[in-house]
Amino acid sequence: MKALTTVKGIVAPLDRSNVDTDMIIPKQFLKSIKRSGFGPNLFDELRYLDEGRPGMDNSTRPLNTDFVLNQPRYVGASILMSRANFGCGSSREHAPWALEDYGFRVILASSFADIFYNNCFKNGILPIVVNEQVLDGWFKNVAGNEGYELTVDLQAQTITDAEGNEVAFEVDPFRKHCLLNGLDDIGLTLQEADKIKEYELKRAEIHPWVFGQIK
Template sequence: MEAFTSLTGLVAPLDRNNIDTDAIVPKQFLKAIVRTGYGKHLFDELRFLDEGELGQDPATRQQNPRFSLNQPRYQGAQILLTRENFGCGSSREHAPWAILDYGFRSILAVSFADIFYDNCFKNGILPIALDVALIDRLFKEVEAAEGYRLSIDLAAQTITTPSRETLDFEIDASRKRSLLEGLDDIAITLADADAIRRYEQLRARQEPWLFDPACRPAIS
């Protein structure tokens, strides 16, 4: 997993509440078993006016000109600004895969669905929950200034606006460490590989029948 330490990126607005995981990446695109390639399907039903199918070339489809991510001013955005309950619905991990593959590294919202929020950290995305009044203000600033960028410092837990205002945010300490060091669940477990190996060797000596059926004690 790619570490997240700091980011200065263009902000793209998605001014909607309750964006569910089927809206993030619709079900017809979930047939692949790898984590890459989902970015072209991100927000498919919002980005396009026609119904998409797996294998279609997005360049041949009719874009929705009113959808924010299709507007030239938001191309290349790395920070997504949205509203309440982002990522609700099913628990599919494809949703953060699509967001990351599209190019977003951080999401600012009033609130997130719990499973989606957890899956973001497992995939190198920083989700930040902010007060509704502050989210409202950021939407206005993004709309008023083309090329609006924010700077996020995870270690300091701060967001810096173009006017040099510093905004603080909260994050769980263990999740913060995982992002800073680029550790997913597997990497965190493997950090204790030596201890796990010693434990398995001890169990094999103490209870060899668990590892070799030939050593199983006779039952009288």
């Protein structure tokens, strides 16, 4: 996993609530057996006017020029800003894979769906819960200033604008540690292998039917 320490970048505004994972990456692209290459189909149904299929040449497809990511001023954006319940719906990790592949490293929203939120941290993306009032201000700032940027500092847990205004945010210490260092948590968990084995022995005594039934 890519480490994330500081992200300074253009903010792309997606001003709607309940952005679901079907919207982030439609199901036809879930047929891939790889983890990469989902970026060109991020928000496919919003981004293009035709029906997307795997393997299409996306450069020749008709663009929905009203959609925020198709506007030249947001090219190269690395921070996506949206509203409540971002990432609701399916558990597909293809959603953070697509966001990351497109170039987003930070998602700002007033709330996130649990599974999506968790999946982000496994893929080098930092989802940040920001209160509605602060978001309202940033949506206004983005609308009024082309090239509007924010700087996110994970170590310091702050978001800063060009004028130096600073907003603090919360993040789980363990997730922060993994993200700052780009750590894969399987290796970390396996350091506790003895504890897992010990648990299994105890459990097998009281609930033996949990073991050995599927062969």
